[in-house]
Amino acid sequence: MENTVIKSAKGEEIISVANTARWDLGTDFHDSIVESIYEDASRIANKSVKQIGEKQAYSFDLKIDKIVTSRWLGFPLMFLVLAIVFWLTVAGANYPSGLLASLLIDKVHPFLKNLAASINMPWWLDGVLIDGAYLSMAWVIAVMLPPMAIFFPIFTLLEDLGYLPRVAFNMDNLFRKAGAHGKQALTMSMGFGCNAAGVVAARVIDSPRERLIAIITNNFSLCNGRWPTQILIATIFIGGLVSPGLAGIVSAGSVVGIALLGILFSLVVSWGLSRSVLKGEASSFSLELPPYRPPRILQTLYTSLIDRTIIVLTRAVVFAVPAGVVIWLVANIHIGDLSIAEHFIQWSNPFALVFGLNGVILLAYIIAIPANEIVIPTVLMLTVLSTKLSGVGAGSGVMFELDSIADTANVLHAGGWTLLTGINLMLFSLLHNPCSTTIMTIYKETKSAKWTLVSTFLPIALGLIVTFFTTQIWFLFH
Amino acid sequence: MSTLNNCADCPAHNKANLIKLGLNLENVDYVITMAGNPNTGKSTVFNNLTGLHQHTGNWPGKTVSRAEGGYIYSEKRYKVVDLPGTYSLLSTSTDEEVARDFILFGQPDVTVIVVDATRLERNLNLVLQILELTDRAVLCLNLMDEARRNNLEIDIRALSKELGIPVIPASARRKQGMDELLQAIESVASGKFKCKPPKIKTRSKKLNHAIEILAEKILETYPGLPNVNWVATRLLEGDNSIIEAVRTGEIGSLHEEDLAIQN
Numbered sequence: 001m002e003n004t005v006i007k008s009a010k011g012e013e014i015i016s017v018a019n020t021a022r023w024d025l026g027t028d029f030h031d032s033i034v035e036s037i038y039e040d041a042s043r044i045a046n047k048s049v050k051q052i053g054e055k056q057a058y059s060f061d062l063k064i065d066k067i068v069t070s071r072w073l074g075f076p077l078m079f080l081v082l083a084i085v086f087w088l089t090v091a092g093a094n095y096p097s098g099l100l101a102s103l104l105i106d107k108v109h110p111f112l113k114n115l116a117a118s119i120n121m122p123w124w125l126d127g128v129l130i131d132g133a134y135l136s137m138a139w140v141i142a143v144m145l146p147p148m149a150i151f152f153p154i155f156t157l158l159e160d161l162g163y164l165p166r167v168a169f170n171m172d173n174l175f176r177k178a179g180a181h182g183k184q185a186l187t188m189s190m191g192f193g194c195n196a197a198g199v200v201a202a203r204v205i206d207s208p209r210e211r212l213i214a215i216i217t218n219n220f221s222l223c224n225g226r227w228p229t230q231i232l233i234a235t236i237f238i239g240g241l242v243s244p245g246l247a248g249i250v251s252a253g254s255v256v257g258i259a260l261l262g263i264l265f266s267l268v269v270s271w272g273l274s275r276s277v278l279k280g281e282a283s284s285f286s287l288e289l290p291p292y293r294p295p296r297i298l299q300t301l302y303t304s305l306i307d308r309t310i311i312v313l314t315r316a317v318v319f320a321v322p323a324g325v326v327i328w329l330v331a332n333i334h335i336g337d338l339s340i341a342e343h344f345i346q347w348s349n350p351f352a353l354v355f356g357l358n359g360v361i362l363l364a365y366i367i368a369i370p371a372n373e374i375v376i377p378t379v380l381m382l383t384v385l386s387t388k389l390s391g392v393g394a395g396s397g398v399m400f401e402l403d404s405i406a407d408t409a410n411v412l413h414a415g416g417w418t419l420l421t422g423i424n425l426m427l428f429s430l431l432h433n434p435c436s437t438t439i440m441t442i443y444k445e446t447k448s449a450k451w452t453l454v455s456t457f458l459p460i461a462l463g464l465i466v467t468f469f470t471t472q473i474w475f476l477f478h
Numbered sequence: 479m480s481t482l483n484n485c486a487d488c489p490a491h492n493k494a495n496l497i498k499l500g501l502n503l504e505n506v507d508y509v510i511t512m513a514g515n516p517n518t519g520k521s522t523v524f525n526n527l528t529g530l531h532q533h534t535g536n537w538p539g540k541t542v543s544r545a546e547g548g549y550i551y552s553e554k555r556y557k558v559v560d561l562p563g564t565y566s567l568l569s570t571s572t573d574e575e576v577a578r579d580f581i582l583f584g585q586p587d588v589t590v591i592v593v594d595a596t597r598l599e600r601n602l603n604l605v606l607q608i609l610e611l612t613d614r615a616v617l618c619l620n621l622m623d624e625a626r627r628n629n630l631e632i633d634i635r636a637l638s639k640e641l642g643i644p645v646i647p648a649s650a651r652r653k654q655g656m657d658e659l660l661q662a663i664e665s666v667a668s669g670k671f672k673c674k675p676p677k678i679k680t681r682s683k684k685l686n687h688a689i690e691i692l693a694e695k696i697l698e699t700y701p702g703l704p705n706v707n708w709v710a711t712r713l714l715e716g717d718n719s720i721i722e723a724v725r726t727g728e729i730g731s732l733h734e735e736d737l738a739i740q741n
Binding site: 010011012013014015017018021022024025033037038040041042044045046047048049050051052290291293296 | 517596598599600602603605606607624629630631632633634636637640641651676684685688691692695696698699710711713714715716721724725726727
C-alpha cells in the first residue's frame, strides 16, 4: 500500500517533468512524429510496390459497390437479400424439423414412456421427467436446430464475402441520425440470428453510451426463435384472409412487415435513448469497405456449425429443460378443481383482453422466458387445457405441435382466437422481453442490473402500448 | 524468398515439423504475438498456426479481445497471442490499447505483423509504429493472391531490406506461405536472424534530449521497464492513457501482469 503511494507521488513527478519539457518542445512535434511515419511508409511502399497494367479486380469491386450501396438500389437489394436468406431458412428447415420431431417425439417419447412404465416409475416423476423435461428439450432441438444450421452458415458466408460492411454502410446514416453508432447496423443484423449473439457483437462499438443503446435495442431484431411463431400465425390469420393462391405471398409479406417494424423500433428507441438517458453525440468512425473475397464454403460450414449453432443450441436446451418441468407442473398441480395454469388463465383473461391478447398468451410468454421457440407449443397446450378439447394432444401438460396448420388453426379458433388476437400475438412476439439467455448475456456484457432491467422491461412496455392501441383502434371500426 | 519445389529436404517443407497445440499452452519456449490492421487475415493466419477455429469474418473489428493458442515447431513450443486489429498504436480505442500494451509490456519474443499486400502503404504506418516498440518482428505479407489479381508486383527483397525484418509473402486463406512463415518466426526467435529495423529519422536533437532525461526519471521509479523511450515520447506528446497509467502506477503493474501471463 505504502509502495503504491510512493509510486503515485513519483508518477506525478514524472508527469510534471514531461509537462515542462513539452513546453520547451512546442506544440507541433506530435504532428511531426506522425508525419515522419507517414513519409517513411510512403517512401518504402513506393520503392517496393509496382503496379503492372490495369487494376482490374479492384475496379470490379467498385462496380459492385456502386450498386449495393447506391442510394436507390441499396435498401431494396438489402431487403431482397435478407428475404432470400429467411426464405431459405424457413423453407429449408421445414423438412428436417419434421423429421427430427417425428423421431424425437413420435418414436423416442413413447419408447421412454413404455420404459418408465416397465420399471414402475411413479406417474409424477415420469410426467416431470419425460413429458416435461424430455419433451421440451426435444421440441427445442427439433424446432431450433434445422433453422440455425441453415441460417448461421448462410449468414457467415455473407459475412465472409464482405456484404455485412455494405449493410452497415447503408444503415450508418440512419443510425447516426438516431444518435447511435453506425456499427449498430452490424449488431442488429446479428440479432436476426440470435439476440444473445447480437448483444455480444456490440463489443465492436467502443463508446459505452452507444454500445448500451445497441444492446438495449437488439431485442427489436426478430430472432430465429420468433420467426416460426410469426410465420405460423401469419399463415393462419392473415394468409387465411385472401385466396389460397395469394396466401403464401401475403403471409410472408406480413412477416417481413413485422421485421421492418422491428428495425423502425430499433431506430426510434435509439433516438429516444440518445436524447434522454443516454445523451450524447454519435461518434464518427471510418468504415472500411473490405474487398469482396470468395467465401470458403467448407470451412465456413464447419466454424459456423461449431461456434454458433451448437453453442446457442446448448444454451437453449439448458434453459428449456427446467421450463418443461414448470409447464408440466402448472398444468398438473391442482388447487381446488382447477390447475394452477387454469387459475392464472382465468384470472388474467380480463386484463389480457384489453390488449387484444388472452390469458393463455400471457402465461405462455411467462413460462417460455427461457426460449422463444417453445411459445407456440406452450400456447397450444394451454389452449387445449383451458378449452377442454378432447381428442387432440397427448394429455394435460404435454407440449405438442400439431401436424398440420389446419389442425393448429382449429385449436386456436376453438380457443376464441380472432384475426385481432393473431395480429397482436405477432406484435407482442416482436415487442416483449428478451429470452433469459439474452437477459443473462446482457448482464454479463453490461455488468449492470439497472441496464439489464431496462433492456428487459422497455420492450414489454412498448409491446403493451402498441397492442393496446391496435386493439382500441380495431374496436372503433368493428 | 520464393521457394522452389526441389528443396524437399529444407526444414520448411517438412510439414511433420509442425504440431498444432490448440489451447495447450504449458511450458512454452517462445511467446509470439500477431498484430496488424483490421481485415488483413490475422485470425486466418492464427488458425493456420494453432489449428484453432477462431471465428473469422470479412468485416473489420471482429477480434474483440486477444485470443491465444499454441504450436510446436522444430521441437520448440510456441504460444501465439492474436491481438485485435488496429490502424495505429497512437490513439485511444480499446482495441489499440490492448494491442499496444501487449507489444509494449508483454515483450513477446517475436511479433508477427500481418499486412494486406494490396494496401501496403497504409499498412506500413502500423508496421513502422510497431517497429519502434520491438526489433524482433516478422512481416507476413498476406493476401498475395489478391495482390496478384490486382496486378501488383511487390519486391520482397527491397521491402525486407528497408524494414530490416524477414518478409514472407503468403495467402493464408489458401494456406500458402505458412511453412516459410514458421521458419522465419523460428529464426527470429532463436536469434539466427538479427533484425535491424529502421529508426524514424526526422527527430530533433532537442526532442531526443528531452526523451533521454524523461526516460532516466521513469527508470528511477520503474527499473527495467521495457520500451522506456517510447513511453517517454508518449508522455511528451500528452497521450492521456499513458499519463493516466503513470499517474496511477499502473504502468508498472502492466509490465508485471504481462510477465506473469508469459510464465
